Amino acid sequence: MRSIMVLNAKGGSGKSTIATNLASYYADEGYRVMLVDFDPQHSSLDWLAVRPAGMPGIIGHDASEGGFRSPRNADYIIYDTPAGLRGKELSSMLRRAQSVIVPILPSPIDMRAATPFIRQILDNGRVSRKETRVALVANRCRENTNVYHQLEDYLRKVRKAPFISVLRETQNYNHAAEQGLGIFELPPYRVQRDLELWQPVLDWLGSRRSQPVKRR
Ligand SMILES: Nc1ncnc2c1ncn2[C@@H]1O[C@H](COP(=O)(O)OP(=O)(O)O)[C@@H](O)[C@H]1O
C-alpha cells in the first residue's frame, strides 16, 4: 500500500487540487484508492461528491474530526490536509505518509511562508531518517514571470528535498474540478502540456526515492 500526503502551511497552494488529481490518476489506473480529507473545509470530499458515477470510483473518508486509522485494504491512500499545521499536529500528520508533496506558489507571501515550513518538515525525525520522503512542487506557475524564476531558484537551493516539477497555471484544473474529474480525465489535446508537467511527479511517486528507506 502506498500512502501519499499533500502538505503546506499555506491555504490556496494547491493541496486539494493535487490530492484529487492524484486520486483520480490512480483510480483510472485501476487501483483501489482512498481519499482521506483532514481539512474541515472538505474540498476533496466536495470534489468527490460531484464525481460522475461512471468514472473509476474513489473511496472518500472525512478525517477532519480525528480518529482516522489507516485501512489495510487500499492500494493508494491520498491525504489532503488543512493549512496551518505545525508542531505536534504536523509530526503526527507526517507519521501517516510514506511520501509527502509540498506545493508552493510563485508569490512572495507563499515563498516566505514556505521557508520555516519546509525547515520544520525537514527537521522532523521521520523525514531526516527517510522514513517519510518529501518532494517540492511549484504550482500555478506562469513561465517568463520574475516571481516564477525566483521560486525556481529558491526551490532548487533547498537541500534534502528534491524539487520535482513545475505545474502551470491553467483553467484546466478548475474545469476538471467542477466536474469531479482530474485533468487526466479531460480530453488529451487540452491537457497535453499539463500531463507532461505531471509526469515527473508520477515518476517520483513510482520510484524508490519517494518510499521509506528500510532500516536494518
Ligand atoms: N495549477 C493551477 N492552475 C490554476 N488554478 C489552480 C491551480 N492549482 C490550484 N488552483 C486553484 O487554486 C485554488 C486553490 O487551490 P486548492 O487546491 O484548493 O488549494 P489548497 O487546498 O492548498 O487550499 C482553487 O480554486 C484551485 O482550483
Ligand SMILES: [Mg+2]
Ligand atoms: Mg484544500
